[in-house]
Amino acid sequence: MKIKLLFLVTFLSFALNMAQTKISGRVTYKNKGVAEVNVTLKDTYDGATTDINGNFSFETSEKGNKTLLFSHPKYIEVEKQILVDNQEISVNAELKEQINEIDAVVVSAGSIEASDKKRATALLTPIDIYTTAGADGQISSALNYLPGVQKVGETEGLFIRGGTGTESKIFMDGSLINNYFSNSVPGIAGRDRFNTSLFKGNVFSSGGYSSLYGQALSGALMLESVDLPDQSSYDFGVSPIFLNAGFQRLTESKNSSFGASLGYSNLKLMQDVFNFNTDFSEAPESFNGDFNFRIKTKAGGFFKYYGMYDSNRLGVKTESLEPEEYDWSLVQLKGKNTYHNLSFKQKFGKYLLNAGTSYSFNRSDLNFSTEKDDVENGKTKLLTDGNYINFKTVLERKVNKISALRGGFELNGTSEKLSFNEFVQKHYKDLISSAFVETDLGFSNHLSAKIGVRAEYSSYLEKSNIAPRLALAYRFAKDWTTSFAYGIFYQNPESRYINVPVDLDFQKAHHYIFQVQRTSEGRSLRFEAFYKKYDDLIKVKNLSFIDGQNQYVQTADNNNGYGFAKGLELFWRDKKTFENIDYWISYSYLDSKRDFMNYPVSLKPNFASEHTLSAVAKRFIPKWKTGFNLSYTYAKGRPYYDIATQDVNGEQQYFVRHEGRLKDYNALNFSVNYLPNLGKNDAKAFTVLVLSVSNVLGSKNVYGYNFSMDGSRNSAVVPPVNTFVFIGAFISFGVDKTQNAINNNL
Structure with missing residues (x-):
């Protein structure tokens, strides 16, 4: 029991x-x-x-x-x-939200970033640019297919949201690039001086950009150059208009590399084949060369250097609008440019140091002459030599995974000598000293802010400014975010208009931007509304003299100009819906008025189109290793003005003598790129054959009008050629990029 x-x-x-x-x-x-x-x-x-x-x-x-x-x-x-x-x-x-860089919302009002891996749909990567029909492999041309950028073909520059081409600035590894575009003549836009393959990523801001950058009233393009190559390679390119070759050598330690390239182009052959609108007395010709090195230090630092030189020349002959004085006029250009950029990046404990400096020299030698019955009767010479230096350093510290504090200073020096027919002789000097501080505040994965302030002092103006910047971003649904940005932006008056002593101030702009964006795998939708208010824009007057004929230069008179720009923009990109097809559509509505330069009253700028629509489509066929690309741009006709002067009580006054609206702009472009297999299967080589046709339908677009002195005659400003065909081959030895190119097209 x-x-x-x-x-x-x-x-x-x-x-x-x-x-x-x-x-x-x-x-x-x-x-x-x-x-x-x-x-x-x-x-x-x-x-x-x-x-x-x-x-x-x-x-x-x-x-x-x-x-x-x-x-x-x-x-x-x-x-x-x-x-x-x-x-x-x-x-x-x-629970409390886990804050991390991958899930954190990104402030994106006014900007598009191609190097940010957190974004499902990157924009403006090098492969995007090379495969966009009509872009001609140029970064600035590819930007024309994004919202906010106006299609202006008669002069170089990025015309952003009602701003002039000089109101946008371009930076390389944080340092300002002065004279990004090649020298040119009136009515013909200069081309990009820099090879697209030099850059691995970029941030394009059409407004509300970071306080780390300044001296741009409208927008900024920040380019980031490539790092060490994966292996050594040799490149070769040939076409009827250019020939280039280069190499990149990676050392055995794989901690450093160096490379160089040479290129030559001449449009003479294509001028003989195609019916050009422009009568080139001397076909556009250019020579360029560059050298670079990359060094990774044992302490984890990274040095980058890039240096380049280019020269170009051309001559244009046009029929005179003053036949009683001369039959035709001739303008000849000789241009030279050199640019050097050195940057350094190093992490010191919790701090990251970015420092860089750049130097550039640019010479533009323009000669104008006129002739009647083949007898020369007048000459004008405009010679400009410019030296530019930029130094910038930024120190950054991460506060947590999604918050950071950064600050630094920048020096931007300018020394320009200008000679205009012995009448205007000037030596313009300015040193702009800047200091800035900025913080990224990550309150949660759904809410973040960027707050900054920039202060500048100009030695020429003898004035200073303080420019606050603010941006917020909030994720209100799984793939939906909204952003708001506000900022004040300053810019010196253009030095080319400063020909006599005058008391001037900074030009000023206020930016207000609101954005809604939906981003998912392979798709991106952006809606953006903006308002810009301009103050203290420069007004000019004619500085006249007689030297065989009536001649004058425009010179800054005061800062009494003002204006506004407001609009709506829509962007949609889709790489997922259709197999092997990538397409995007952008639309911009712009309402803008200005009283600046020689405008007698507030007018719609002659570089601003009210409606702009662009569509890009790319179809890649892996089996054929061939890509077919289409692009189309429509822009409502821009206004044009014939602004003349009259004497009222002994005072010079401007008035609009003729005005109208240009015909709507239309251009359909096509290109095909083929990646053939050359040599043995195991050969490390990459080849691209390219055929592109710009303005396939031959639309006769007009960029503006030139008027005679009395306003009785005019001539249209048109593209050098209506339809242009380009054929070229690009070969890389030592590295096979074929699969990467295919993957990037899918």
Whole structure:
């Protein structure tokens, strides 16, 4: 009997110890249930996963003091101490968001970034630019297919949201690039001086940009150059209009590289084949060369250097609008330019140092002459030599995973000598000193802010300014974010209009930008509204003289100009819906008026189109290793003005003598790129054959009109050629980029 009783007590004790205890509760974030949260007893296999409402329930045979663990990739882990006995346990947990760089919302009002890996749809990568029909491999041309950029073909520059081409600035590795475009003559736009393949990424801002950058009323393009190559390579390119070759050499240690390239172009052959609108007395010709090196230090620092030189020349002959004085006029250009950029990046503990300097020299030698009955009767010479130096340093510290503080200073020096027919002789000097500070504040994965301020002092103006900047971003749904940006932006008056002593101030602009964006895998939708207010824009007057004919230069007179620009923009890109097809559509509406330069009253600028629509489509066929690309641009006709002067009570006054609207701009472009297999299958070579046709339909677009001195005659400003065909081959030896090119097209 004692043995049976002992067995019964032991059995009951074991049964009680094996009894299951129920643990249940609810997991929430901001009072809303969270699904897919793992709830476990630490160091055991017991647990459960929350349902759609955040509820969980499980049973355990464990006893005593235990730790209940709540985990989810998007939230910070939570631990709860509990006592497990024979009674049911109810435990609730409130989660806190896990802040990380991948999930954090990004401030994007007014900007498009191609190097940010967090974005599902990157824009303006090198492969984007090379495969956009009509872009001609130029970064600035590819930007014309994005919202906010106006299609202006008669002069170089980025015309952004009602701003002139000089109101946007371009930077390389943080340093300003002066004279990004080649020298040219009136009515013909200069080309990009820099090879697209030099850059691995970029940020294009059409407004509200960072306080790290200044001296741009409208927008900024920040380019980031490539790092060390994967391996050594040799490149060769040939076409009827150019020939170039280059190399990149990676050292055995793989910690440094160097490279160089040479190029020559001449439009003479194409001028003989095509019916050009422009009568080139001397076909456009250019020569360029560059050298670069990259060094990665043992301490983790990184040096980059890039230096280039180019020269170009051309001559244009036009029929005179003053036939009683001369039959035709001739303008000849000789241009030279050199640019050097050195940058350094190094991490020191919690701090990241970015420092860079650049130097450039630019010479533009323009000669104007006129002739009647082949007898020369007048000459004008405009010679400009410019030296430009920029130094900038930025120190940054990460506060946490998505917050940072950065600050620094910048020096931008200019020394220009100008000679205009012995009448105007000037030496313009200015040193702009700048200091800036900026912080990224990540309040959560759904809310972030960028707050900054920039201060500048101009030695020429002898004035200073302070420009605050603010941007906010909020994710209000899974793939939807909204952003707002505000800022004040200053810019010196253009030096080419400063020909006599005058008291001037900074030109000023206020930016207000609101954006809604939806980004998912392979798709991007952006809607943006903006308003810009301009103050203190320069007004000019004619500085006249007689030298065989009536001649004058425009010179700055005061800062009484003003204006505004407002509009709506829409952008849609889709790389997912259709197999092997990438397409995007952009639309811009712009309402703008200005009273600046020689405008007698507030007018719609002659470089601003009210409606602009662009569409780009790319179809890549992997089996053929061939890509077919189309692009189309429509722009409502821009206004044009014939602004003349009259004497009123001894005072020079401007008035609009003729005005009208240009015909609407239309251009359909096509290109095809083929990646053939050359040599043996294991040969490391990459070849691209390119055929492109600009303005396939031959639309006769007009950029503006030139008027005679009395306004009785005019001539249209048109593209040098209506339809242009380009054929070229590009070969790289030492590295096979074929698969990368295919992947980037899908």
